[in-house]
Amino acid sequence: MFRKMSPHEKYQQALVNAGLHETALGREWINAAENSLGNPLSVNLPYKEKGYFPAEKARANTIRFKVEQGAKVTINLKKRPEKGFMIYADLWEEKENNNKKLLAYADTGETSFSYETDKTGSYLLRIQPELMRSGDYTLTISTGPSLAFPVKNGKIESFWGSDRDAGIRRHEGIDIFAPFRTPALAVASGIITRVTLNNLG
Numbered sequence: 001m002f003r004k005m006s007p008h009e010k011y012q013q014a015l016v017n018a019g020l021h022e023t024a025l026g027r028e029w030i031n032a033a034e035n036s037l038g039n040p041l042s043v044n045l046p047y048k049e050k051g052y053f054p055a056e057k058a059r060a061n062t063i064r065f066k067v068e069q070g071a072k073v074t075i076n077l078k079k080r081p082e083k084g085f086m087i088y089a090d091l092w093e094e095k096e097n098n099n100k101k102l103l104a105y106a107d108t109g110e111t112s113f114s115y116e117t118d119k120t121g122s123y124l125l126r127i128q129p130e131l132m133r134s135g136d137y138t139l140t141i142s143t144g145p146s147l148a149f150p151v152k153n154g155k156i157e158s159f160w161g162s163d164r165d166a167g168i169r170r171h172e173g174i175d176i177f178a179p180f181r182t183p184a185l186a187v188a189s190g191i192i193t194r195v196t197l198n199n200l201g
Contacts, residue, residue, distance in 0.1 A: 006105040008033070008088035011130065020131070029058035029131050036060035037092065037100060040124055045073075046142040053087070055134035062126040064094065065141065069120045070185065072146040076112040077127065078138045085135035091115055092124040100124065116146040150185045154178035 005013070012030060020026035040062040053059055067073055077089050089106040091113075103123075104115040117123070125141065158175035176184075 006088070006090055006102065007108045008090050008105065008126075008128065011088065015131070025058055025131060029128075032058050032060040033126070033128055036062040036126055036128070037124060038098070040064035043141075046140070048138070048140045050136070050138050052136050053129045053134055055132050058131060060126055060128035062124050063139075063141070064122055064124050066122050067117045067120070067143060069117060070146050070183070071143045072114055072116050073123065074112065074114040074142050074144070075106070075125060076140040076142075077106065078111060080136045085133050086130045087135075087137055088126075088128050088130075089113070090126045092126065094122040094124055145185055150187065151176050151178045151182055154182065154184075 012033070015021050015026050015029065021030055042064045045065050045067070047063070047065065051061070073091070075089060075091065077087060079085055079087050086108070090102060091104040093101045093103050095101055104113055106113045125139075127137070127139065129135070154176040155178070156174060157177045158171055158173070160171060160174050162171040164171050178184075
């Protein structure tokens with residue numbers, strides 16, 4: 001109820017306040033926004049498309065893609081002309097029973113934004129221009145790890161090759177220290193085979 005309105009929501013509210021939602025084109029714009037979320041195009045990431053929005057028809061496009069927990073989704077939207085042609089971009093989480101939750105959006109004037117996913121699932125990206133505006137666009141969606149370093153707020157305390165046991169042996173690892181149960185980003189697929197204590201720790 002008290003959530004900040006997205007630029008798309010503000011624009012739709014402005015249409016309603018001006019009474020344009022009662023016009024054929026205004027209703028078409030609002031319906032296109034809602035219908036596109038219910039009829040998305042499923043794609044695999046990374047994804048890139050080029051398209052065109054005509055001024056004489058109210059349209060919206062929605063893309064569905066799957067993302068793993070802990071990934072960072074980056075959306076980049078380039079448009080032409082750059083001025084006088086606004087495209088709204090909203091990222092949604094697809095939930096059970098056809099429900100959707102608005103997660104992030106491009107602020108007015110911005111051409112890109114990103115979101116760090118906290119769960120594995122399907123996500124929706126809707127793009128829609130203002131009424132009676134035409135132009136070209138290039139949309140790119142990519143993913144990557146959300147952490148630039150394997151452990152959030154971790155510190156390297158011991159490096160590979162450091163002396164051990166008064167120089168008798170060398171350390172064969174890189175030790176990263178962090179609070180207990182701090183999530184770690186795996187750099188490769190693998191299976192943990194043992195968790196135990198020994199005389200080293």
